[in-house]
Amino acid sequence: MCGIVGFTGKQEAAPLLLDGLKKLEYRGYDSAGVAVVGQNGIQMIKTSGMIQNLCEKTQNGSLLQGFAGIGHTRWATHGAPTDVNAHPHMSNDGKFAIVHNGIIENFALLREELKQKGFVFLSETDTEVIVHLLTLYYHGDFKEAMMKTVARLEGSYAIGAVCADCPDRIFAARQFSPLILGVGIGENYFASDVTALVSHTKNVIYLEDGELAELTPGDIYLYSSTGKPIHREPTRILWDMEAAEKGGYEHFMLKEIMEQPRALKATIEPRIQNNRVVLEELEIAEETLKSVNRILITACGSAYYAGQAGKYVLEALTHIPVTTELASELRYSNPIVDEHTLLIVLSQSGETADTISALKEVKARGAKVLAIVNVVGSTIAKLADSVIYTWAGPEIAVATTKGYTTQVSVLYLFAVYCAQILQTATPQELDQMIQQILLIPQMIQRAIDLNPQIPYLAKRYHHNQSLFFIGRNVDYAVAMEGSLKLKEISYLHSEAYAAGELKHGTIALIDKDRLVVALACQEQLFDKMMSNIKEVKARGAKVLGVVPEDMRQILAEADDVLFVPKLSPMFGVPAEIVPLQLFAYYVAKENGCSIDKPRNLAKSVTVE
Ligand code: G6P
Numbered sequence: 185m186c187g188i189v190g191f192t193g194k195q196e197a198a199p200l201l202l203d204g205l206k207k208l209e210y211r212g213y214d215s216a217g218v219a220v221v222g223q224n225g226i227q228m229i230k231t232s233g234m235i236q237n238l239c240e241k242t243q244n245g246s247l248l249q250g251f252a253g254i255g256h257t258r259w260a261t262h263g264a265p266t267d268v269n270a271h272p273h274m275s276n277d278g279k280f281a282i283v284h285n286g287i288i289e290n291f292a293l294l295r296e297e298l299k300q301k302g303f304v305f306l307s308e309t310d311t312e313v314i315v316h317l318l319t320l321y322y323h324g325d326f327k328e329a330m331m332k333t334v335a336r337l338e339g340s341y342a343i344g345a346v347c348a349d350c351p352d353r354i355f356a357a358r359q360f361s362p363l364i365l366g367v368g369i370g371e372n373y374f375a376s377d378v379t380a381l382v383s384h385t386k387n388v389i390y391l392e393d394g395e396l397a398e399l400t401p402g403d404i405y406l407y408s409s410t411g412k413p414i415h416r417e418p419t420r421i422l423w424d425m426e427a428a429e430k431g432g433y434e435h436f437m438l439k440e441i442m443e444q445p446r447a448l449k450a451t452i453e454p455r456i457q458n459n460r461v462v463l464e465e466l467e468i469a470e471e472t473l474k475s476v477n478r479i480l481i482t483a484c485g486s487a488y489y490a491g492q493a494g495k496y497v498l499e500a501l502t503h504i505p506v507t508t509e510l511a512s513e514l515r516y517s518n519p520i521v522d523e524h525t526l527l528i529v530l531s532q533s534g535e536t537a538d539t540i541s542a543l544k545e546v547k548a549r550g551a552k553v554l555a556i557v558n559v560v561g562s563t564i565a566k567l568a569d570s571v572i573y574t575w576a577g578p579e580i581a582v583a584t585t586k587g588y589t590t591q592v593s594v595l596y597l598f599a600v601y602c603a604q605i606l607q608t609a610t611p612q613e614l615d616q617m618i619q620q621i622l623l624i625p626q627m628i629q630r631a632i633d634l635n636p637q638i639p640y641l642a643k644r645y646h647h648n649q650s651l652f653f654i655g656r657n658v659d660y661a662v663a664m665e666g667s668l669k670l671k672e673i674s675y676l677h678s679e680a681y682a683a684g685e686l687k688h689g690t691i692a693l694i695d696k697d698r699l700v701v702a703l704a705c706q707e708q709l710f711d712k713m714m715s716n717i718k719e720v721k722a723r724g725a726k727v728l729g730v731v732p733e734d735m736r737q738i739l740a741e742a743d744d745v746l747f748v749p750k751l752s753p754m755f756g757v758p759a760e761i762v763p764l765q766l767f768a769y770y771v772a773k774e775n776g777c778s779i780d781k782p783r784n785l786a787k788s789v790t791v792e
Pocket of ligand 1: 789
């Protein structure tokens, strides 16, 4: 949700903190602030709006002097995105400043207690209690005050703190919210994720739940919640700086769409050896897989739609019933699962709060958990029994693209892997499937190359205030993701419907002002889709068809067409979604929207 950074070293901290915040801005961008500790105590500047406002207000950091500091970019939960509610928050005596990501669930009680003790609250945030607790527990020992403070907190937090008495020292603590320490030479960092660190160091330490970290320019000390020293060797991260930059593209989203052939290749190819799917990282025994009688997929947002798309293939290849459930619903649904259930959890960030809660709920009832995650070392990766990583590289645009397609491709690989073990397909069928999966990166490139007309179509349709996406079977799953993509970045009203369902009510909304995006990529359902297209045409709607390049019959009915390559019947989703991603992108661009950071959204939703 929010992004936090911290630095201590031998150079001015403020410009480095601002640079780190720019990299984290996708996590939240309604207000931001920095606090720097120098010889004259703590200086703090914060503002509503994006990081650019903060750069202007601090004159690119030059108004703050000191070699250690903390920064924050916010996605508001408690309190509106105002200057006062922005982080950092400072203690009444100016001795401490803190930044926080997460939610302090017992903040109301703590707030009352602290008010009675005379502390004055300036903001409406849950966070401010933390800084007053630090003052309450400080008797000259910063570490002790941190330990006593976090012991009082319930909920989720990643906290960064500075103290005016310790101008070369920053503290960090975490509980259910990501925090990574960057190990430099003569300087050290912390941040909510590695994208803010890669330009400074590739050596990182993942802070675990309940731990505290003390950073000086030369050392990093880790402590358990009881203050016991912990030793942990740094891990080397594989993402490079280039991956976290725009590389000449106008927006991260466009760059990430274009990166998909490479991301899918990186995700698929190492896992196919001698014409078999080999999942070396899978820590679920073959015997356990053979005992599974139910597969449950859970996730949020686009990851949920990836699960919807993957369900068809998993079911077809395992012959095991598969259901896909929204994590926010599953966790409160009292799910009937047992040790014969396999839970597949999909998450790009690995930090989505609802997904984490659903995982814990289902795991506690005995199910085995397989996570398909992009961020190495993330909370979901740690909680699962086994992880298969999507090697998409860092995804910065809030609206996911390569995150989604790599998730779908891992579901494909896992489905074929299960078919190998369960012998639910013949060797010839398996051979053919593997060849089709290997072709996915090429298919995606072809889907990009086939559609140079999309910017023109966006000009034609961007005024349309209400759209419907329709499809059948797996096309319906793709329609849901295409529709979500459009609404999240262009703010147009858009709904996805199973094409056969439209006539049961929703067709009442169809008139000459609607655009219907009709996905007809499956040969066996093509005629049915043509009937649905005729139904909406008869009511005056415009139709944008989405079809394989050899199914040009649609031109007789559709007003415009997006083409996809001739798809493998089973493994076509990653290529099929690409023209819809591009359509959403160019419509949003025509409408002058903030494409990489759409209003009200955040990339990593770490609150329920
Ligand atoms: C947010 C993002 C979506 C994403 C969803 C799940 O809502 O804006 O793009 O699909 O979270 O995120 P995850 O990191 O769990 O895949």
